[in-house]
Amino acid sequence: MKPMAQMAMVMNLDKCIGCHTCSVTCKQAWTNRSGVEYVWFNNVETRPGQGYPRTYEDQRKWLGGWKLGKRGKLKLKGGGRFRKLLTIFANPKLPSLDDYYEPWTYDYDNLTSAPLQEHTPVARPRSLITGENTAITWSANWDDDLGGAPDHGDKDPLLKDIADKVRFEFEQTFMFYLPRICEHCLNPSCAASCPSGAIYKRTEDGIVLVDQDRCRGWRMCVSGCPYKKVYFNHRTGKAEKCTFCFPRVEVGMPTVCAETCVGRLRYIGLVLYDADRVLEAATTPDDTDLYRAQREILLDPHDPDVVREAEAAGIPADWIEAAQHSPIYSLINKYRVALPLHPEYRTMPMVWYIPPLSPVVNVVRDTGHDAEDHGNLFGAIDALRIPVEYLAQLFTAGDPEPVNDILRKLAAMRAYMRDINLGRPPRAEIPEKAGMSEEDMYDMYRLLALAKYDERY
Amino acid sequence: MGNRKTPSASGSRGEGLDNGLIDALVKTRRFFTRTEISPDLRTMTKHGGRQADAFYRDRWSHDKVVRSTHGVNCTGSCSWKVYVKDGIITWETQETDYPSTGADRPEYEPRGCPRGAAFSWYTYSPTRVRYPYIRGVLLEMYREAKARTGNPVDAWAELTGDPERARRYKSARGKGGLVRASWAEACELIAAAHVHTIEKYGPDRIAGFSPIPAMSMISHASGARFVSLLGGSMLSFYDWYADLPVASPQVFGDQTDVPESGDWWDAGYLIMWGSNVPVTRTPDAHWMAEARYRGQKVIAVSPDYADNVKFADEWLAAQPGTDGALAMAMGHVVLREFFVERQTPYFTDYVKRYTDLPFLVRLDPRGETYVPGKFLTAADLDDEAGGEHAAFKTVLLDSATGKPVVPGGSLGHRFGEQGAGRWNLDLGDVDPMLSVGGEGSVLLELPRFDAPDGSAGVLRRGVPVKRIGGHLVTTVYDLLLAQYGVRRQGLPGNWPSGYDDASQPCTPAWQETITGVPAEAAARIGREFAANAEESRGRSMIIMGAGTNHWFHSDTIYRAFLALTTLTGCQGVNGGGWAHYVGQEKCRPVTGWTQLAMGLDWSRPARQMIQTGYWYLHTNQFRYDAFTTDSMVSATAEGRLAGQTAADVLAKSARLGWMPSYPTFDRNPLELADDAEQAGMEPGDYVVSQLKSGALRFACEDPDSPENFPRILSVWRANLLGSSAKGDEYFLRHLLGADSSLRASEAPPGNRPRDVVWHDEAPEGKLDLLLTLDFRMTSTTLYSDVVLPAATWYEKHDLNTTDMHPFIHSFNPAIAPPWQTRTDWQAFQEIAHAFSELAAERLGVRRDLVASPLLHDTPDELATPHGKVLDWKYGECEPVPGVTMPKITVVSRDYGAIAAKMGALGPLADSLGAVTKGVPYKLGRSVEYLKHQNGTIRGGPADGRPSLVRDLHACEAVLAMSGTTNGHLATEGFRMLEHRTGMRLADLAAEHEGKQITFADTRAAPVPVITSPEWSGSETGGRRYSPFTVNVERLKPWHTLTGRQHFFLDHDWMAELGECLPVYRPPLNMAALFGEPHLGEQGELGLTVRYLTPHSKWSIHSEYQDNLFMLSLSRGGPTIWMSTPDADKIGVHDNDWIEAVNRNGVVVARAVVSHRMPQGTVYMHHAQDRLIDVPLAETSGKRGGIHNSLTRLMIKPSHLIGAYAQLSFAFNYLGPTGNQRDEVTVIRRRSQEVRY
Structure with a gap:
């Protein structure tokens, strides 16, 4: 066992309102400068949708992340490091600016300085790349709230295998939001792709950073990251990425995106993991077992063996304590309601998600009957608007069961708490059916619903 | 797990990485770097990054963090940290230090949204107004005339009096050509215009528009105080924005009083009805998301799959504007199942008492x-x-x-x-x-x-x-x-x-034919709502918003909602009742703000005007109404409104003293006061005799006569022409005399007003001066004659409150106002100084005859027994000021002393005190405190009075003179109420009796307000605010006729309209009223669709819709959302340019095609101004319009009722709404080649 500490995040998608405050505060703090106008370390995607950059999840096209080779060995999907060296001057798997978007501004000055003229002055859009007038055809968030879905929603890579489950029709409408930052993976493929060795993982907290002095701008990291969360600064010629706000985290403040999240859905905490078992977990043969494998390399911070080994590994006592109080471990391993994003990329991502309940049952039901049982006011899980298959594509390599388990827990929590809310005797059988104790369910409720500042971070 | 086999370092067997050759290469790296390579060669770790990442560390560093907020009428009232480095504002993040709501609830932190997070962009953006600007054509003529006449006032008189010169600068409005000027010259021109207008036409020909004091009270009060001290008219906003739910005065006798968002947590059942909470209540939405975990059931009623539907257990996709029918059907179920078939003791007891x-x-x-x-x-x-x-x-x-x-x-x-x-x-x-x-x-x-x-x-x-x-x-x-x-x-x-x-109202099946919501779903939700209320004793709540409140007949929709919350005993209960959130109307320290903003400390009463009525007449929209009220009365009507147009009804309301009307008479009110004196008569008697003889008329009976034009309009903290101006093109043509794309035709003879004079030619360019103070360019600044550069929200001191949380907090300058910008408080003092200098000689001391309406919460409410309407003009009664017509008061105005009065708290504060909602407050103690806190003025007309020279002084004055921030006043107010009610009340504020919230307190952290009779709920003991809890728990009456919540309204006009009781009224039929094509019709010009303007995700009104960050996260310009079938019909694809045209104007935008939109309805999100990427329209050849270029004003007669119990006027409490949802438009794909 080699315990290491990792800063991790869990986002409760069930609470995300898609407001993009996180994106803007992050952008303002980190990337509102030339060379990175198009860069959003934090972005929020409407799903179903193409994401940013467009179709980044289509690894058949982009070849990001890892795969298992013929002998069951872990290989970079984009080719081994040798291949990287050979293609270093012509990287074919790099998203173009069009795949992100061509950033622009407007002739704002015209509004004040226009001379007397025939028409009301107007501010036309102008490209920040060419400096010329431009027509806007794509943005960082073009398909927000399902805009344009009838025309191009089918390009969502996740729909490839489940197209029959999702129809872009009024009565079948569903959506949810997916905020994304760098995953600060345990097994970062960006780092492994870097020919200059400029990307490293901080020993003390696992934050993945680009060494700005060493980066030579080969952009292999951009290709190697299956989440497309490393960006190229076309002014400095270096790669940049989400830093997990390390200058804040180091002094005990949460990341900007987390602290400014008005949905109060982001949790940050330290987890301990067994560095010796990362490769083994990442090499788990079956994609659908990766979620479990990743969960299992997280070490129980209350286990005396773990504490001892951690101390031996030089992890300070207050860090171990922080791991013990971390909401992350509880959400991932105690309540088991959080899932990793695309575990099949085998990077062992460390930003996890609680899937959204989106409980609306069909709007135009002829019967008007709730798809419910036994006077439960809430919809049944199998009638949820968001197809479980879609969520499984995101979080469990297509396996619906873990998603179902979690949704059942969230629904059970609502039913259980409704009794308490209305002063009725609580029913122990509700948490029991979801595989939880009453105490755990109540504690989970407090963590998810009250979500006090000190408990989120 | 400690015994598990460690993976082989070479990775040559089992799990592993790449191949041996590459591994070997990687391994060698270990010898060249000080970093650590994992034994499995997977990754490299390194301690720190302290050198390599200095860039990010440096970027994060800053010199200071200043608390401020945004004043944008969003209801957020979020406290922000503004970061400053090297004297430059860098960015902002939310404060998280709101006082706790308690251990078992979520908290208010962190409040904010992406729009607020993008605000600092404006500070240094190229759309920032940095210097004073004046329309070049005007400035040139003014300078020339001034040089010739030697006098600014004469210069203004001459150039505005010459039709040719006036036309020249008015027709140049909105066409560029602004030139820089100095503050001194701009203020002199503004002052000259004011002096001339007062002298020639009267002070009531001057108007000010600045909305929503709660969003920045001191900035609002700055110009309002100036306009009020002159005798000008401040225009209302809450009714104008159609944010006022007229049902609230009708049912509750209250403007609006609603729960804070923290009280959503208390609800067991929550319906979001026409309120897209994640978009329009972004910082509050979490309360809804979280309350679900407590077992709250959530329903969304929305025509589209709106952002809030994601959270809802059920989605009822009612057709737009039909929500009243759905609510009536739910009411039907509740009455039948909980009152008739079975008695529900909790409900029965409640409705009997309350x-x-x-x-x-x-x-x-x-x-x-x-x-x-x-x-x-x-x-x-x-x-x-x-x-x-x-x-x-x-x-x-x-x-x-x-x-x-x-x-x-x-x-x-x-x-x-x-x-x-x-x-x-x-x-x-x-x-x-x-x-x-x-x-x-x-x-x-x-x-x-x-x-x-x-x-x-x-x-x-x-x-x-x-x-x-x-x-x-x-x-x-x-x-x-x-x-x-x-x-x-x-x-x-x-x-x-x-x-x-389905054949009869109000069954579930009947509503299905109207709304499209399945009958059984409607019945079941109604039943569940009531059952939850029964079990939880009133904890069922409806969050209602602009989606249901901006219709012509929204008052009927809301009364159907309120019937649900009232029948089930939810009003006045934490976690229950109505939760109407449209507009940041809750200025918690209302008493102190009123004194300052209305200048009541120096002269009373102030002139306050219903803005919808004002623009309906002064932008000539009334001339394009070719129908009478007969089109909207009940089949049971007696004919009291027969044959009258909306303009006639408006004039009647003015002459009966129901609603205010400014300009009031067709004579300068200064002259009128002199005339009365010369005639040796009491002013009221003189006015009556003159009206009777016909020598004097109400100006609203002849609004197109030049002496009755509004002459000066000052706009600050607002964007009238790019945002709220419903009937925008009517404004451009008739008010401003600018180019417009108006296409409507005027009413033909026979359909014209009866009591209002019709001129053959409608005037164009009524307004002589449009003045705007802003920090960014908008349509309003582009069309203004003078633009003054304003300080932003990060550059001044001010106060902010909202409905949504119970705290008061502050604006503070992170930097001093840059370039030549000034705070609104400074700017209006400077204007006042320039004005007083010119006015001292030219105007001196004058007497001003002020006509004011009969007021709510005063004995004026007793003027109309049984709501029986008698009109003196038609001989049905005698004109008696203050009973059957407006009250007449003469106010002395020392025009040379206006500046001195602006900067000091006047003597009427202590001698007369204040009255809020019928409760009197003595302010002597507060004034004494302010003398010490702010210091006093030495010498001049304000000698010895507390200073208001600085914005900080004004903040302290508001805090000292309000019950919510001064515990002494709150308890005193409750004691007065105890005397009247005989009920115990003062204990509600007793815990804070000695507390005075100071500005310093609001700088340190948001401060909870004190429970005060200024509002109807209680925060005592840290409780969440819910309205009417004092009424319910302490048996204090509502401010209505019965003292209870009203289902029944017995005013004559309510009977004429068939609205004595809740009733379903569908959206207006624009085909019948205006000859627009029928919905769904498709012709050469395109497809006819319902045109809705809901609030946008990427802006707050027009603010932020020009912000580069918001534009980058959306479509980058004006858009209209439409459904797939509608897009298919007219061959539109996503992002195609489209044109929407109706009689009111033309809009050019790009299409957003989405299956979440219902067929037959398009959304052009609210307040997309014409300045960002708007090309020329094919239809008009002119710049495409704003969202309100396709809308116009429609006045509902029942909103004009006054002088009767709760149906009596108060500013922003009652008045005609500027509704706009009933509109339709024709939409088509246009040429994809656009010109600018």
Whole structure:
């Protein structure tokens, strides 16, 4: 066992309102400068949708992340490091600016300085790349709230295998939001792709950073990251990425995106993991077992063996304590309601998600009957608007069961708490059916619903 | 796990990485770097990054963090940290230090949204207004005239008096050509314009528009104080924005009072109805998301799959504007299942005590049948008729005796001597009868409007009756069951056969034919809502918003909602009731703000105008209405409004003293005061005699005569022409004389107003001066004659409050106002100085004859017994100021002293005190405190008075003179109320009696306000705020006729409109009224669709819609959302350029095609100004319009009622709404080649 500490995040998608405050505060703090106008370390995607950059999840096209080779060995999907060296001057798997978007501004000055003229002055859009007038055809968030879905929603890579489950029709409408930052993976493929060795993982907290002095701008990291969360600064010629706000985290403040999240859905905490078992977990043969494998390399911070080994590994006592109080471990391993994003990329991502309940049952039901049982006011899980298959594509390599388990827990929590809310005797059988104790369910409720500042971070 | 085999370092067997050669290469790296390579060669770790990442560390560092907020009428009222480095504002993040709501609830932190997070972009952006600007053509002529005449006032008089020169600069409005000027020259020109206008036309020809004091009270008060001290008219905003729910004064006798968002947590059942919470209440949405985890059931009613539908257990996709029908059907279910088939004790007790349901209503014969008449009052009872204000004491039956009882609490007990201690809801031993029971029954005629075209029909349904003192009466409850079609045994009439009877209002099946919501879903949700309320004792809540409040008939929609929350005992209960959030109207320290903003410390009364009425006349929209009120009255109407246009009705309302009307008369009010003096008459008598002789007329009866034009408009903290101006193109043409794309035709002879003069030619360019103060360029600045550069929200001191949370907090300057910008407080003081200098000589001291309307929460409410309308103009009564016509007051104005008065708190504050919602406050102690806190003025007209020179002084004054921030005033106010009600109240504020919240407190952290009689709920002991809890728990009456919440309104005009009771009224039929094509019609010009303008995700009104960050996260320019089938019909693909055209104007935008949109309806999100990427329209050849270029004003007569109980005017409390949702447009794909 080699315990290491990792800063991790869990986002409760069930609470995300898609407001993009996180994106803007992050952008303002980190990337509102030339060379990175198009860069959003934090972005929020409407799903179903193409994401940013467009179709980044289509690894058949982009070849990001890892795969298992013929002998069951872990290989970079984009080719081994040798291949990287050979293609270093012509990287074919790099998203173009069009795949992100061509950033622009407007002739704002015209509004004040226009001379007397025939028409009301107007501010036309102008490209920040060419400096010329431009027509806007794509943005960082073009398909927000399902805009344009009838025309191009089918390009969502996740729909490839489940197209029959999702129809872009009024009565079948569903959506949810997916905020994304760098995953600060345990097994970062960006780092492994870097020919200059400029990307490293901080020993003390696992934050993945680009060494700005060493980066030579080969952009292999951009290709190697299956989440497309490393960006190229076309002014400095270096790669940049989400830093997990390390200058804040180091002094005990949460990341900007987390602290400014008005949905109060982001949790940050330290987890301990067994560095010796990362490769083994990442090499788990079956994609659908990766979620479990990743969960299992997280070490129980209350286990005396773990504490001892951690101390031996030089992890300070207050860090171990922080791991013990971390909401992350509880959400991932105690309540088991959080899932990793695309575990099949085998990077062992460390930003996890609680899937959204989106409980609306069909709007135009002829019967008007709730798809419910036994006077439960809430919809049944199998009638949820968001197809479980879609969520499984995101979080469990297509396996619906873990998603179902979690949704059942969230629904059970609502039913259980409704009794308490209305002063009725609580029913122990509700948490029991979801595989939880009453105490755990109540504690989970407090963590998810009250979500006090000190408990989120 | 410690025993597990460690993976081989070489990775050559089992799990592993790449191949041996590459591994070897990687391994060698270990010898060249100080980093650590994992044994499995997977990754490299490194301690720190302290050198390599200096860039990020440096980027994060900053010199200071300053607390401020945003004043943008979003209701957020979020406290922000503004970061400053090297004297430059860098960015902002949210504060998280709100006082806790308690251990078992979520918290308010962190409040904010992406728009607020993008604000600092404006500080240094190229759209920032950095210097004063004046229209070049105007400035040139002004300089020339001034050089010639040697006098600024003469120069202004000359150039505006010359039609050719006036046309030259007015027609250049909105076409560029602004030139820089100095502050001194700009202020001189502004001052000259004001002096000339007051001298020639009168001070009431000057208007100011700045909305929503709560969002930055001091900035609002700056110009409002200047305009008010001059005698100018401040324009209302809450009704103008259509954010005012007129149902609130109608039902509650209150402007709006709603729960803080933290109280959503308390609800067991929550319906979001026309309120897209994640988008429009972004910082509050988490309360809804989190309350679900507590077992709250959530329903979304929305025509589209809106952002909030994601959270809802069920989505009811009602057709736009039909929400009233759905609510009526739910009410039908609640009445039948919880009142008739089964009695629900909690509900029955509640409605007996807190609503007008048990009160008796006289029935008037109408041929063979009857119609509901007036409330039975003490005046109708032989032994009570002689009592004080007997006509305002309503009557109910005691179930023990079956005899009529006159309970306390009604309006008749509120103002007279005998009412002291009797104005309360204590019923003693009386148990009111809900129904009159069984002495027989009669058949009633009741209104219905559910025909597809909205035309009026009649329902015949019976009610039980009783005869009392010669009057045939029934209860409001009996009437309500008839109106809702809930049958009881033995009553005559046509009744629905069951829930599935679609032929009759208000069954679930009936609503399905209108709304498209399945009947069983409507019934079930109604039932669940009530069942939850029964079990939780009132914890069912409806969040309602602009989606249901911006319709012409929104008051009827809302009354149907309020019927649900009231019948189920949810009003006045934490976690229950209505939660109307449209506009940041809650200025918590209202008493102090009122003193400052209205200049009441120096002169009273101030002129305040209903803005919808103002623009309806002054932008000539009335000339394009080719129909009369007959098109909207009930089939049971008596014809009191017959043949009258909306302009006629508006004029009547003005002349009866119901609504304010400025300019008031067709004569300068300064001259009018002089004329009265010369005639040796009392001003009121003089006005009456002149009106009677016809020598004097109301200006609103001839708005197109030049002496009645509005001459000066100052706009600050607002974007009128790019945002709120419904009928934008009418503004451009008639008010400004600029180019416009107006396409409508005027009413033909025969359809024109009866009492309002029609000029053959409509004037263009009525306004002489449009002045705007702003920090960014908008349509309003582009069309302005003078633009002054304003400080932003990060550059000044101010105060901010909202409905949504109970805290008051502050704006603070992170940097000093840059370039030549000034705070609004500084700017208006500077203007006032320039004005006083010119005015001292030219105007001196004048007497101003002010006409003001009869006011709510004063004895004026007693002016119209039984709401029976008499018009002196038609000889139905005598004109009596303050009774049958406006009150007449003469105010002395020392125009040379305006600047001095601006900068000091005047003597009327201590000598007369303040009155808020009928409760008087003595301010002497506060004034004394302010003398020490702010210092006093030495010398001049304000010698010895507390200083208001600095914005900080103004903040302290607001805090010191309000009950919510001064515990002493709050307790004193409650003691006054205790005297009137006889109920214990002062304990509510006792915990804070000695507390004075200071500005320094608001800088340190958001501060919870003190429970005060200025509002109807309680925060005592840290409780979450819910409105009317004081009424319910302390038996304090509502400010209505009965003192209870009203289902029934007995005013004459309500009967004419068929709206005495809740009723369903569909959206207006624009085809019938204006000849627009029918919905769904497709012709050469395109497809006709419903045109809605909901609030945007990427802006707050027009603010932020020009912000680069918001544009980058959206589509980068103006858009219209449409459904897939509609797009298919006209061949539109996503992002195609489209044009939308109707009689009001033209819009060019790009299409966003989405399956989440319902067929037949398009959304052009609110307040997309014409400045960002708007090309020329094919239709007009001119710049495409704003969202409000396709809308216009429509005035509903019932909004103009006044002088009767809760239907009496107060500023922003009651008035015609500037609704815009009923509009339709034709939409088509246009050429994809666009020109700018």
